[in-house]
Amino acid sequence: MKTKLHLLFGGKSAEHKVSMQTAKAVMNAVDQSIYEVHPIYIDQEGSWNKGPVLEGKVDDVHALAFQGEKNTVSPLAISERAVKGKELDSAQVNEVVFPLLHGPNGEDGTVQGLLEILGLPYVGNGVLASSAGMDKIAMKAIFEQAGLTQVKYVGFIRKDWEEQAERVMSKIETDIGYPCFVKPANLGSSVGISKCKNQEQLKEAVKEALRYDRKIIVEEGVNAREIEIGVIGNDELECSVVGEIVPKTEFYDYQSKYEDEDTGLIIPCELPNEIYEQIKDIAKRAYKSLDCSGLARMDFFLTKDNEILINEVNTMPGFTPYSMFPLLWKHSGLEYPALINKLVELAIEKHQEKL
Ligand code: ATP
Ligand code: MG
Ligand code: MG
Ligand code: MG
Known part of the structure; x- marks a missing residue:
């Protein structure tokens, strides 16, 4: 019997378009002989729609659009079985949710909480890791507690x-x-992020960031290499090779992430062996400190004197075949469809451990 794979995508956050791109790529790549795909599109107003078709090319973030009649359903109605309150047979899990959502209302533990209540296995991080990973101030407090080195920062509310x-x-x-x-x-x-060189820019930047959140973080700007690594696993962790970002702009902003073709991704990147090992070790410690499961991408700064600063965790990193996380795994020997299978296996493993 095929495993039902409920793909949640779109979402209310400012990362809606990026999620559409991810969903299209996953739909194209999943092994149809193993999975029966059930797409669920969450529109920008937050309505959930079953069975939509995505038209457009994966590499064009603006052209991708939901097509067809919207069949709006309650978020509780993702799975017939869950609605009827029937338990999944732990020996034969045949239904898994893949929340391909970035940002608030998807990557932040809210959807994960819903899936916990429904008793459905789902790919990726649980409630705690998702919510703590989404809030950069909470995340940094936990990293600090875990003894990880990071930039200086100040947090405040509107x-x-x-x-x-x-x-x-x-x-x-x-x-x-x-x-x-x-x-x-x-x-x-990078939505809502600005680099500031003086007080005037700082005021503007805070105004801009407040459009997206009531909570703001200001960080010391470092002049450093940007290094990223993928981690997968529940209790047993595996790290990918290490990659580097070389933005052509002032920093790695939204445009250089999704629109510019000349942002360099170097995979694997050149690093002294000792630094490479330290990055893997810190990435695993950071992953554990937030109680991550499934997957995460850890972002670092590497200063000129080889100081490793952890910048952040992404509990649902960009996931198109051209995104850093899948590319890191491809270079580590795990191709895109195999990576999807691995993440679904980890979701089932975690679900079975809970029962
Ligand atoms: P994503 O989730 O897509 O990785 P994000 O919105 O969570 O991005 P960050 O990764 O924290 O944002 O920052 C985006 C980019 O801004 C970084 O990749 C880097 O180029 C730049 N940047 C962020 N913080 C700093 C800093 N403290 N010093 C120097 N550059 C920074
Ligand atoms: Mg980042
Ligand atoms: Mg991030
Ligand atoms: Mg992110």
Whole structure:
């Protein structure tokens, strides 16, 4: 019997388009002899729609569009079996959800919580890792606790800015200085992120970031190599080879991620063996500190004097065949369709451990 693979994609977050791209790629790649694909499109208003077709080319983030009649369903209606409250037979799990969602309302534990309640196995991280990984301030507090080295940062909420911007700015300028990076605490794909070199830019950047989140993080800007590594596993972890990003722009912004063709991804990248081993070790420690499962991409900065700073975790990293995470695994010997199979196996393993 084929395994039902419920693909959740789209979503309410600012990373909607990126998710569409991922979904199209996964639909094209899944082994139809093993899986029966059930697409579920979440539109920008947050409605869930069963069985839509995605038209367009995977590599064109703007052209991909949902086509056909919308068959809006309750998020609870993903699986007939779950609706009827029937338990999955632990020996024969034949239904798995793959939340191909980035950003809030998908990568942040909310959808994962729903799937837990429904008793459905799902690919990737659970509630805690997803939510702690999405919130850059919570994530950094956990990394700090785990003894991992990272850039200096300051966090605040909209109300702090509205009521005492001068105090917040003075803290940023004293603790961090310029250049600094202003980010919405909960987002990805560089949406809402700005690099600032002075107070005027800082004010603008905070205003921009506040469009996306009520919580803001400001980080010390480092001049460093950008290194990324993939980790997969539940209790037993495997690391991919290490990759490097060489953006042609001031930093690795949304446009250089999805629109520019000349952003260099170097896989594997040149690193002294000792640094390579240290990065793998830190990546695993970071993964465990957040209680990650399934997969994650860990982003690092490597300074000129070879100091390794962890930047962030992505609990549902970009997942088209051209994205860093699948490319890292391809260069580690795991092709895209095999990677999908592996992640589904890990989802089933985790589900069975819970029962
Ligand atoms: P994604 O989830 O797509 O990886 P994100 O929105 O979570 O992205 P970050 O990875 O934190 O954002 O930052 C995006 C980019 O901005 C980085 O890849 C890097 O180019 C630049 N950047 C972010 N923070 C810093 C920093 N503290 N110093 C220097 N560059 C930074
Ligand atoms: Mg991120
Ligand atoms: Mg991300
Ligand atoms: Mg990143």
